[in-house]
Amino acid sequence: MRTLPLVALLSLAALAGCSGLVDGAGQPGDPTAETPAATATPPPGSPDADGSAVAYESLTDEQQAAVREAVNGSVRFVPDSPYVNDSAGYSNAIIDPFRGHDYVRYDGTDYEIRISSGRLYASYGIHAERGSPGENDTVVPVEDLPESVREEVREAVETGDYHAPMGRWDSLPEPLGETRYVRYDDETYRLIYAVGDYWAPVMELREVHDR
Incomplete structure (x- = not known):
């Protein structure tokens, strides 16, 4: 029976230890790894x-x-x-x-x-700040304002601003359009109005x- 030299045996053992699968890039591959599933691609133009x-x-x-x-x-x-x-x-x-x-x-x-x-909705704001009316300006006491706007103006004077939500008024109430200055607690305030439009x-x- 022919025997191989010790060097040859060692070489065979080294080769056996490196006999794993190799992927296309020359790297050891994992035989248990799953292949990624293909995903559907929408047709061009869809x-x-x-x-x-x-x-x-x-x-x-x-x-x-x-x-x-x-x-x-x-x-x-x-x-x-x-x-x-x-x-x-x-x-x-x-x-x-x-x-x-x-x-x-x-x-x-x-x-x-x-x-x-579609339909136009509007929101309105009233800003109040202390002011000095001119000689021809009319000053209206808050309590003399129509009930429909009295509390809104009072809130603006007391807090600085009042905001009417969308749909609250379809347009600025006429009494406000005619009022630039109001009197409240012995102070005169100038009213500034703002409007925001929203087309539904x-x-x-x-x-x-x-x-």
Whole structure:
């Protein structure tokens, strides 16, 4: 029987210890490693391909309700205000996904999102600061103001500002438009008015037949 030299045996042992699998880069591979699963790629030209579509399933319950209603007509998004009736539309707080996408995918169909301006809502502010009226300016005692605006002006004088929420007034009450200075607790105050407009968005969905 032929015997191998000790050096040859040691060489064979070293080779046996390095006989693991090697990957394509020449590095030892793990035979138990899983191959990453392939992910589906949206076809070119589809709304999902560029992220311009929002999936119906990713929306909140209220947003989904708005989609279902808009498919058959249109929906409005109105200000969150105690002076705006809930039946006037959906809260404007949920509109972001529709503004941020061009399409919504609902029940396997893509719909183009179209948003336009609807009803105008306005909020009004009254700012009061101590002032010196001119010779021709009229100073009205707060208690002589009409009841419809008296407490609002009193709050502005006492705190510096009063804010009328959206829908509280459709326009600046006439008594305020005619009043620049008021008298309260032996002090004269100048009234400054501010207005903020909000056009309630209207959303329509149009089925996409061919893109």
